[in-house]
Amino acid sequence: MKAYRVTAAGQRPSLVEVPAPQPGPGEVAVEIAACGLNFADLLMVEGTYQDTPPAPFTLGIELAGTVTALGEGVAGLAAGDRVGVFGGRGGLAEAGCFPADRCLQLPDAMPFHIAAAFLVAYGTSHLALAHRARLTTGERLVVTGAAGGVGLTAVELGAKLGAEVVAIARGADKLEVARTAGATHLIEATSDDIRGQLKALGGIDVLYDTVGDPLFGECFRAARPEARLLAIGFAGGKVPQIKANHLLVKNLTVSGLYWGGYMGFAPEVLTGSLKELMGLWETGGLDPHVSHRLPLDEIDAAMELIRTRRSTGKVVVEPRR
Known part of the structure; x- marks a missing residue:
């Protein structure tokens, strides 16, 4: 079978032929129909992701099949079941074996490419906003990277939770995607005085930041007293350095959110969140956005879409397309 693998640390991944795996104890074998790409896949290639496995390994942290x-x-599972899987690796292949407790049965009507785009993006935003930040109706939520894979779901879920959503993204096309998802206010990420623009709106109650500095710093200085600031990722490449005395003066809370980490210490929180989200999708309450669907043979082009930030929402690779 074909698999997109990092064969040695520091080397570029490549599409190679490998033997089809057989499931071990506690595992299921899955014929992979779709794999959602994430910024974490790029970090794994560089060896800088917190859960980068030792080489050799197959990329692709979320999949459906x-x-x-x-x-x-x-x-609790049977051959023929349709599942979404947060495997942490192995999704960019024609088949794979994954722990059964990382498999979630899919609604019959959910297409595989939607399921593969669903788990990490919606799961991250739901836990961040509802569980960590306790976002409430009427609060002002600011989302950076608002047209990206997780950022766009934060806009959508924030609006559904009754927040006034401010989307910060680069370019008119991306801002329009965020507006369609539920943003009330749009800010161009390259514009001057973002802090001033946010203050003119009344400041920030909750920040959902996927970018890092310098954008995080601009938002930080626009935070209202008792604001909650969520560190989701650092796609801009620079990790913010936060001064504790500023937290004290304004009674601010900064929280990190690593969605996959819940599998290790509170899996019931993660699985409960996903079941709630699946229910919302089944009733038409969520509208996943997939900007690109490519076959496995075009994986390098798919990864480049993520690297250059030319996609909106999710990029999905379909190994059997």
Whole structure:
């Protein structure tokens, strides 16, 4: 089978032929129909992601497909089940084996390319806004990188939670995508005095930041007293350095959110969130945005869309397309 693998640390990944794996105890084999790309895939290539596995490994942290075989001790799943999987690796291949407890049965009507774009993006934003920040109706939510994979879901979910959403993104096309998802106010990421623009709106109650400095610093200085600031990622490449005395003076809270980390210490929080989100999708309450769908043979082009930030929402690779 084909798989997109990092064969040695520091080397560029390549599409190679590898033997099809067999499920071990507690695992299921999945015929992969779609894999959602994430910024984390780029970090894994560079070896800088917090959960980068040792080489060799297959990239692709989230996927959707059909169960084809069960390993010893697996209950609650059967061959033929349609599943979404947060595997942490292995999604950019024609097949793979994954822990059964990382598989979520999909609604019958959910297409595989939507499922593969759903787990990390919506899961991250739901836990960040509802669980960590406790966002409430009427609060002002500012989202940076607002047209990206997770940022766009934060705009959508924030609006559904009753917040006044301010989207910060680069370019008119991306800002329009954020407006369609529910943003009330739009700010061009390259404009001057973002802090002043945010203050003119009344300041920030909750910040959902995917970019890092210098944009984080501009937003930080526009925070209202008792604001909650969420560090989601650092796509801009610069990690903010936060002065604790500023937190004290304005009674601010800064929280990190690594969605996959919940699998290790509170998996029930993560799975409960996903089940709630799946229910929202089934009732028409969510509208996942996939800007590009490419076959596995075009994986390098798909990765470049993420690297150059030319996509909006999610990029999905379909190995059997």
